[in-house]
Structures are given as structure tokens and as C-alpha cells.
Amino acid sequence: MSRSAEPGPFFHGTIADLTVGDLLTAGRPSNYRPEIVMNHIYFTSRVNGAGLAAEIAAELGGGAAAPRVYEVEPTGEFEDDPNVTDKKFSGNPTRSYRSTAPLRVVAEVTEWERLTPDQLQMWRERLSVLLSDDGAEIIN
Structure with missing residues (x-):
């Protein structure tokens, strides 16, 4: 379901050192299961x-890089993140999205x-539970 009309502001947490105007893209390893390349x-x-x-x-990065938060602007359509919404929890209590x-x-x-x-x-x-073989599945 498209949520492109959802009002911001929006934020992204990472260890990447970015500057205004940089683009964050899909296709990177998951922060939670690095062996999975994320589609969003x-x-x-x-x-x-x-x-x-x-x-x-x-x-998860060993603490070598500082945690950073950026205000971000979606450049296209986005949807509720199913990892924390209807497929696992009712509604979108964390107001989390993916694109x-x-x-x-x-x-x-x-x-x-x-x-x-x-x-x-x-x-x-x-x-440690999430990353174990018996851990939670990431909806990609």
C-alpha cells in the first residue's frame, strides 16, 4: 500500500557519515542479518x-563507527514496514516505512x-536471539 501522502519529517539511523543531498539506497546488507541484502x-x-x-x-558494527541520525526525504513511493506493522503487529505503532x-x-x-x-x-x-538460527525472519 502506497503511503506517499504520509507527512514527515522522516528519519534514518545509520553509522554512515553522510552529507546533505546524499542518497540512501536499497541493495545494502541488513543491519540485523548482514548476509541478507535488503530490497528496500x-x-x-x-x-x-x-x-x-x-x-x-x-x-553490530563493533562500535567502531558513531551512530548517526539523518532527516531524510523519500524520492518515491513508500509503504508501511511489514517487519513492524500489520504482518507482525497491528497498525504501524513505530511509524516505520520502507521504499x-x-x-x-x-x-x-x-x-x-x-x-x-x-x-x-x-x-x-x-x-543475539534475532541473529541466531532460530531468530525472527526479516520480511524483505
């Missing part, structure tokens, strides 16, 4: 949700709610 680029209208994704990407079209970086966001050490540990534990 993911984003949210919740800055703290993007911050969480950035923190997870940094954690096959690129996202254009509008600005870097420097303020979002950072994870505490206890929260980071909780996510490490959740990710």
Missing part, C-alpha cells in the same frame, strides 16, 4: 526510532534519546 531502504517518522536503529547498527526509491539526506540530527548501558545490554540480548 527503511525510515521512520520517529527520531528516537531512527536513533535506536543507529545505535543497533553501531553495536525501493532512494531517500535524500536533508540534515543530520544531533539530538535524540540515546540508549543507556542497561538498554544497550537488553538490545544485545534481543539481537
Whole structure:
């Protein structure tokens, strides 16, 4: 279902060091299962949700790169992210989306709610389950 009329702003969390005008595209490895190349680029209208994704990407990357959040602009149609919406949860409580079209970086966001050490540990534990052979499936 196309959600191109959904109002922004929109955000993307990553460890990539980007500049205004850069395009984020599909076809990259998943932050959660690097052996899977993603058919979509993911984003949210919740800055703290993007911050969480950035923190997870940094954690899985060994902590060598800083987590970053960017305000982004979709360049094409997009849909609710089925990894956190109707196929797994009712509605779209995280206001998360995905697109096959690129996202254009509008600005870097420097303020979002950072994870505490206890929260980071909780996510490490959740990710160990996700990344195990018995873990959750990524809807690609």
C-alpha cells in the first residue's frame, strides 16, 4: 500500500557519515542479518526510532563507527514496514516505512534519546536471539 501522502519529517539511523543531498539506497546488507541484502531502504517518522536503529547498527558494527541520525526525504513511493506493522503487529505503532526509491539526506540530527548501558545490554540480548538460527525472519 502506497503511503506517499504520509507527512514527515522522516528519519534514518545509520553509522554512515553522510552529507546533505546524499542518497540512501536499497541493495545494502541488513543491519540485523548482514548476509541478507535488503530490497528496500527503511525510515521512520520517529527520531528516537531512527536513533535506536543507529545505535543497533553501531553495536553490530563493533562500535567502531558513531551512530548517526539523518532527516531524510523519500524520492518515491513508500509503504508501511511489514517487519513492524500489520504482518507482525497491528497498525504501524513505530511509524516505520520502507521504499525501493532512494531517500535524500536533508540534515543530520544531533539530538535524540540515546540508549543507556542497561538498554544497550537488553538490545544485545534481543539481537543475539534475532541473529541466531532460530531468530525472527526479516520480511524483505
